Amino acid sequence: MNKLIDAYGGKLHNGLVADPTVLQRQMLTMPQWTLSQRQLCDVELLLNGGFSPLTGFMDQATYDGVVNTMRLPNGLLWPMPIVLDVSEDFAESISQGSQISLIDEEGLPIAVLTINDYWRADHQHEAEQVYGTTSKEHRGVQYLYDKTNPVYLGGELQGLRLPIYHDFRQLRFTPDELRREFQHLGWYKVVGFQTRNPMHRAYHEVTAHAAKDVEANLLIHPVVGATMNGDVDHYTRVRCYKSIIKYYPEQSTMLSLLPLAMRMAGPREALWHAIIRQNYGCSHFIIGRDHAGPSPAKDGTPFYGPYDAQELVNQYRNELGIQIVTYPEMVYVEEKAEYIPVTETTSDQHLLRLSGTELRRRLKAGLDVPKWFSYPEVITELRRTFPPRYQQGFTVFFTGLSGAGKSTLAKALYSKLMETGGRSVTLLDGDIVRHNLSSELGFSKHDRDINIQRIGFVATEITKHHGIAICAPIAPYHSTRHAIREQIQEVGGFIEIYVSTSLEVCEQRDRKGLYSKARAGIIKDFTGVSDPYEVPEAPELEIDTQTKLPDECVQEILLKLEHLGYIRV
């Protein structure tokens, strides 16, 4: 089984040209398509043989066959459509038979695609067939509807190079390299394990049991390609995987990273994962509970049954060149102080489980994670990435009219936090930003949006690195505020404070004389006078500087931050 053959017995595909120099020169005159992260992952697996027997993107007939019947034109099983999606505009520049250059985000040429087919995608039909639902609450479907381009291209690939990685190089093996490594180690039976999560004790139980049951070596083969929002980043996960290898019998287990972009398509995805693992040289593949299942719909209904993936793969097991090892959920039984398959538990036993949401809550609150759930090394790694709230970064975002008191409050808050010490605090006041970051911008909607996006970018970086950003622009538009809230909440806290001082009071104060100038028409597009201000709908705090002194307002903010857990007063 260690010969370099693909999942269906052919030669493992290698799509790289022997001498890239000539091709690279020709690419200069071709239309260029910048590959998204997902597309780059697909191209890599098409080129390195991970998607064998596929050697390029599917044409329409192949795509239709795969979407509707999970089969390639030659009858072989293949459950996932693999096409290159491009924009309408880009599609105007191509024709059948033409060649395009595929580049990565840094502009590095990766491959040439010779187009043999292109067509308008039917995303709804694809969602129904591949995901079994058209609900955008399914993360894979949401990606299809919101992030997948409308025109699909099919054609053959000629690869210049595989994408370059600088992280965990010693753990990145192509199918060819991994098979050679198995051969080198004398591993003739290898059971593969797929994961996109940090591995805790239950995962260890499943994998160790599987390896023992089928008398095989174990390959931990986590996906590290484009992941979905909210997943633990692969850097953290890989450090976790590295730390648990020592819990397996010595020299029994290997870790290798798979640059796959998951679709979260449950049963179909499980089948696809099995075929890919055979290409990577595994003889067996583990399918556990809810394999590749997305998070459930908002009302809690899961998109697939917990064992749907096992059922589908079992149905086709005779057609696969890899053997499937299925496992029920492993649960911790308190009385026995051990993990056992849920199917072997009795109703009088206490079963302990900890959901991902509960784990996140405990990490955020700095609470204990029980020993039965995970390993200390894994929890240490997770705590480094997800520190408790009071150690996380956050952004305090003041918004309100000119003269509302934003800068005064921002400065006072800055001083109070600096007085307490122990945190790095950055003040991004409206005027400071305009002077340093956005000096060329005016006050049109377009320019104001760019200004706020820049503030958002800087605040996101500060928040990500566990600092505190205090921003105080007018930020008059709801949609822009919302966009940066979403961006910042991915990496830490976002506390919006609406400084609701009325236009009349701001105008009376008129500290900088700008309102008089605006009324006289000397300043155009002035917020509140000749330009809109959209009042925030649900800020974390609303502060009225008309009824309180600045010191009182700052106390209110500090108490709110403490209440939310971001600081400890």
Ligand code: PPS
């Ligand atoms: S925005 O809309 O968020 O990009 O505005 P911001 O960067 O906060 O800049 C507001 C400061 O610029 C001065 N200024 C104006 N404000 C509003 N509208 C117009 N047309 C305008 N022209 C100049 C004003 O001093 C604002 O400062 P603050 O601190 O808000 O009073």
